[in-house]
Amino acid sequence: MSTRSGATVFAEKALLPDGWAQNVLVSISENGSISAVEQGQAPAGVRTGILLPAPVNLHSHAFQRAMAGMSERRGEGGRDSFWTWRQIMFRFLDVLGPDDVEAIAAFVQMEMLEAGYAAVGEFHYLHHQPGGVPYDNLAELSVRIIAAASETGIGLTHLPVLYQYGGVDKRALAPGQIRFGNDPDRFARLHEQAGDALKALAADAVLGVAPHSLRAVCEKGLAGAVALAGERPVHMHLAEQVGEVDELLNARGRRPVAWLLDNHQVSSNWCLIHCTQMMPEETLGLAKSGAVAGLCPITESSLGDGIFDGVRYLQAGGRFGVGSDSNIRISLSEELRTLEYSQRLRDKSRATIATSQKSTGRVLFDGAVSGGAQAAGRNAGGIAKGRFADLLALDAAAIDLEGREGDEILDAYIFAGDDGMASDVWSAGRHVVRGGKHVKGDAIRAAYRATMKRLRNRL
Numbered sequence: 001m002s003t004r005s006g007a008t009v010f011a012e013k014a015l016l017p018d019g020w021a022q023n024v025l026v027s028i029s030e031n032g033s034i035s036a037v038e039q040g041q042a043p044a045g046v047r048t049g050i051l052l053p054a055p056v057n058l059h060s061h062a063f064q065r066a067m068a069g070m071s072e073r074r075g076e077g078g079r080d081s082f083w084t085w086r087q088i089m090f091r092f093l094d095v096l097g098p099d100d101v102e103a104i105a106a107f108v109q110m111e112m113l114e115a116g117y118a119a120v121g122e123f124h125y126l127h128h129q130p131g132g133v134p135y136d137n138l139a140e141l142s143v144r145i146i147a148a149a150s151e152t153g154i155g156l157t158h159l160p161v162l163y164q165y166g167g168v169d170k171r172a173l174a175p176g177q178i179r180f181g182n183d184p185d186r187f188a189r190l191h192e193q194a195g196d197a198l199k200a201l202a203a204d205a206v207l208g209v210a211p212h213s214l215r216a217v218c219e220k221g222l223a224g225a226v227a228l229a230g231e232r233p234v235h236m237h238l239a240e241q242v243g244e245v246d247e248l249l250n251a252r253g254r255r256p257v258a259w260l261l262d263n264h265q266v267s268s269n270w271c272l273i274h275c276t277q278m279m280p281e282e283t284l285g286l287a288k289s290g291a292v293a294g295l296c297p298i299t300e301s302s303l304g305d306g307i308f309d310g311v312r313y314l315q316a317g318g319r320f321g322v323g324s325d326s327n328i329r330i331s332l333s334e335e336l337r338t339l340e341y342s343q344r345l346r347d348k349s350r351a352t353i354a355t356s357q358k359s360t361g362r363v364l365f366d367g368a369v370s371g372g373a374q375a376a377g378r379n380a381g382g383i384a385k386g387r388f389a390d391l392l393a394l395d396a397a398a399i400d401l402e403g404r405e406g407d408e409i410l411d412a413y414i415f416a417g418d419d420g421m422a423s424d425v426w427s428a429g430r431h432v433v434r435g436g437k438h439v440k441g442d443a444i445r446a447a448y449r450a451t452m453k454r455l456r457n458r459l
Contacts, residue, residue: 007429008045009391013409015052015365017382020406024051028389032204032428037385046424046431049396050409052365053382054118054425055332056155056372056390059235059273059294059323062105062145063126066452067092068328093179094130095458098144100451101126105148107448110438111330112154115419118390118427119155121271121294121323121376123210123235125163125180127190132178138186139193146197149205151440153432155390156201157376159210159235160194162187162225168215168251180212184224191228204388204428206377208233214248214256219263226264233269233377235294236260239282240274240305257282266291271321271375276306283309287318292375297338299325307342311352314363321371333421336364336414361410380428393424395436 007028014024016037025041026034105122112120122145128134137143142160149156163180166173173181182190195207211217211225213236226234239245239256248256257278260266270291278286286293295308303326313320322335340360343352354360373381373390380390394401394409400416401409413421425433432439 007431009048009051009389009393009426010041010043010045011048011051011393012396013050014383015410017384024383026051026383026389026391028426028429032202032388032430033379034383034385034387034389037383048393048424050394050401051383052392052394053369053380054116054390054392054427055365055368056119056121056157056321056376056378056380057112057117057323057332058121058271058292058321058372058375059296059325060108060112060120060122060327061125061325062108062122062148062327063093063096063101064325065108065111065327065330066100066104066455067326091176093126093176095455096126098135098140100455101141102144102148103447103451105145106151106444108327108330109148109152109154110441110444112324113152113425113427113432114422114436114438114441115330116332116392116422116425117154118380118392118425119157119204119372119376119378121157121159121208121233121235123159123161123273125161125210125212127160127182128179130179132173132181134186137193138190139197142190142194143197146194146201150201152438152444153427153430155204155376155378155380155388155427156198157206157208157233157378158194158198159208159233160187160191161210161212162221163212163216164218164221165216168247170218184221187225188228202428202430204378206233208235208377210235213237213244214259215244222264229269231269233271233375235271235273235375238272238275239277240300242277242306245277255279255282257286261285261289268374269377273323273325274300274305274308276300276308278309280309280312283312283318284316287313287316290319292371293318293320294323294375295320295335295339296323296325297335297342298329298331301338301342302326302328307346308339310339310343311347314353314367319371319374320367321375322368331419332368333414333417333419336361336368340364359407359411361412361414362407364414365410389426389429391424391426392422394421395423
């Protein structure tokens with residue numbers, strides 16, 4: 001999907017890096033970057049009521065979107081958990097082929113764009129055929145994710161995942177995990193092939209790397225993946241579950257966050273996903289590192305992961321972004337709302353992350369925009385000259401925005417409204433959502449429906 005050359009977007013109100021502005025004209029160059037931002041201008045080009053920088057969805061497993069609604073029954077043997085949910089996911093994987101992966105990825109990317117995200121960090125660990133035999137092209141399923149991004153126009157940070165073992169003790173991968181597995185040498189080849197395929201996308205596409213977790217990669221494998229990334233994004237699941245923490249503590253004598261900070265130079269190109277199981281000193285250490293905490297509040301609620309120590313982390317200057325992880329529900333506003341409400345429920349308080357200068361909604365939105373761009377290695381994160389034109393227009397006629405000004409717009413959008421307020425979205429200048437609907441939505445939805453029908457017949 002190509003960028004429109006010479007495009008301009010006018011907004012009655014726009015959130016710029018230094019605050020709210022009136023009658024703003026944004027000019028977009030042929031390469032998708034913003035060439036000028038002018039205030040006090042007459043309407044021209046595409047006219048919008050409220051213009052915001054569009055965040056990055058920094059953590060997604062696209063294929064899991066097709067599992068939504070499949071895991072809400074209690075299994076035999078009592079209490080369900082993340083670990084029982086994971087068994088359902090493994091069984092589902094056995095029926096997925098390349099065409100299915102592409103159709104599901106296109107559908108969920110479309111939903112992300114319609115929700116207000118401009119880009120996604122795809123944490124991609126489904127690599128091989130059922131049974132674990134590699135495809136002729138090691139990166140076949142990465143190619144399918146990239147093809148979906150070409151269809152939808154979403155900005156893509158592709159994060160091939162290194163997955164070696166079934167646990168910290170280096171046990172073999174279980175049958176449900178076998179499609180994920182690679183040794184470091186084969187993974188390096190897969191990563192290179194994925195990078196070659198990524199060149200088919202526009203210039204805003206980014207290749208990163210994702211060592212899955214401390215339980216699934218050994219110390220040597222982790223070091224190799226980090227070296228492979230260089231200065232590019234490094235994403236990793238970390239300290240999501242109590243069982244995960246206990247496993248590493250027993251094996252290495254350190255909790256996951258503490259071990260990682262002690263053994264690696266964690267810095268601004270790292271994004272550590274979840275981190276819902278941290279001690280206070282670990283929270284402060286993560287904030288100090290400059291890494292982004294990748295938070296997925298809807299999934300973390302769905303899986304019973306726990307609550308991120310957000311108040312302490314933000315007070316220490318920590319950076320964060322949000323992602324949709326399992327993709328059980330795609331909603332930018334709800335991710336932000338759930339993050340704040342989790343802090344309120346834990347602390348029995350209100351407006352927990354607001355500051356004396358910024359409202360809760362403003363802190364949430366600013367954090368998601370800047371942290372998401374950093375985590376994705378994407379030159380975005382604000383409506384400013386030289387950055388990619390990742391833009392989200394809200395419908396100023398929405399009833400919950402009536403009479404709202406300044407940060408109250410964001411508070412009303414996040415806490416009273418929903419993603420139905422998103423009227424238009426641009427990803428690096430590609431005008432992919434218009435009037436609340438993706439420009440190729442009918443075809444993408446039809447392909448997804450056909451895919452789901454085939455999958456139901458296989459399950």
